[in-house]
Amino acid sequence: MPRPPRYDADVLLDAALELLVTQGARAVSAAAVARRAGVPSGSLYHRFPSRDALLAALWLRTVEAFQAEFGAHLRGSEPLRAARQAAVSVLTWTRAHPEQAQLLLRFRLADLLDGALPAEAKARARALRGAAEEGLRAFAQRLGLPEERVRFALVHVPYAAARASLTRGEVPPTSVDGLVEETVDALLGRPRPARRRVR
C-alpha cells in the first residue's frame, strides 16, 4: 500500500480562498497558494493538474455547498413561506460563511481561470447549473408566477442585499433580512395591507 497523503486538498482550496478574498483574483497564483498553505509546489501539482483546475475545484466546492442549502429551503411545504426562507437563507449562509459568500458574490468562475474550464470541471458545473435551473423552474410553477419574477425576488434581490455589506468587508446586518422578506412579499405574495414606515 502507498505512502499516506500528508496534505489534504481542502487545505489548498482554503488557502486559495483566503488569497482570493483578501487579495483579488490576480493574487491567486499556484505558487502563492502553495506558499500560503505551506505545501511544496510539487505536492500542489500532484493533486491538481493545473492552476485552473484548482480554482475550478474551489469554485465548485463552494457553489455546491451554497446550493444545497438554498435548494432545501425551496422545497419547503408552504410556497410563500418557503420563498421567504430561501431568500433569507442567502443572508444567513453569508453570515455563516463570509469568505465563501464573497467568492460567489464577487467572482465569476471564468474570471478566475486563465484558460478554458477543464473538461472534468465543466461536467460538474453543468450539473450544478442544471439543478439550480430546475429547482427554480419547479418553484415558479408551484407559485404560478413567471420564472423571471421569481428569480429576481429569490436570487438577485438577496444577492444584492448580501453584496451590499460584503463589499464593505462586513457581514450583512440582520436588519436587511426584513427588507428582503418585504421585497419577496411584494413581488411574490399578496401585497401587505400597510407598510410600517420605519424611521
Place this chain on the structure above:
Amino acid sequence: MPRPPRYDADVLLDAALELLVTQGARAVSAAAVARRAGVPSGSLYHRFPSRDALLAALWLRTVEAFQAEFGAHLRGSEPLRAARQAAVSVLTWTRAHPEQAQLLLRFRLADLLDGALPAEAKARARALRGAAEEGLRAFAQRLGLPEERVRFALVHVPYAAARASLTRGEVPPTSVDGLVEETVDALLGRPRPARRRVR
C-alpha cells in the same frame, strides 16, 4: 513646442476595458493592453506610471460617468418619481454602456490592482465616494426614510437586476424595468392597491 501625442490615453483605457470584460482581471496586463491598443509599451508607461495607475484611471473614468447620470436623476423634483427614475437609469445606462456597466458590476477597484491604490487616484476615489454618500443621504432625508432602505431600493436592487443579465452576457431586458419600479414603490412609496399577477 513639443512633438504632438499620437495616442490618446482613452485608447488605452478602452483596450483595458475590453480585455477586462472579455477575459477577466488576470488578463489585463500592461503588456496585453498595449498589444491590444497597438501602442508600444513605452508609450503606455509614458502616460501611466504603472499598471495599477492605468487600471485605477479606467475605474475612475467609469464611475464618474455613471454617477453623473444617477445623481442627476436623484436631484429630480418629485421624490418618488425621482427615485423610480434613478433606479431605472441604472438599467438604461447599462444598456447604453454594457462594457462599462460590467466593469462596475463585476469588479472592485482593489481587485484590479496588484498593490495599493496610487495616491493620486485615492483622492479622486474618495471624492466620488463622498459625493455618492452625500447624494444618497440627502435624498433619504427628502423622502423621510432610513438611508439603508433607500440605498437598498435605489442602489442594490437595480444593481441586482442589471447584474442578472450581464453575467449571462446579455443586456437587461426592458421587462425588468417594471420589476425594479415595482420594488421601489413597494419599499419607498405607498403600497400599490393591487398587484397585477402576470403570467
Place this chain on the structure above:
DNA sequence: GCGATATTAGAGAGCCCTCTCTATAATCAC
C-alpha cells in the same frame, strides 16, 4: 535651420509564475 521640448519606439533586466522532472520517503502485503 536650430534649439527646446514632448513623445514615440522598442530592447532588455529582473522577477515571478506554471509546470515538469527526478530523487526520496512512507506505507502495506507477503
Place this chain on the structure above:
DNA sequence: GTGATTATAGAGAGGGCTCTCTAATATCGC
C-alpha cells in the same frame, strides 16, 4: 526485508510581465 505503490520535496526550464532606459522623431518659436 522486499517489492509495489503513492506521496513528498524542491530544483529549474521556459515564458510572460513590469518597468526602465536610450535613441530617434515631430513640432514650434525664432
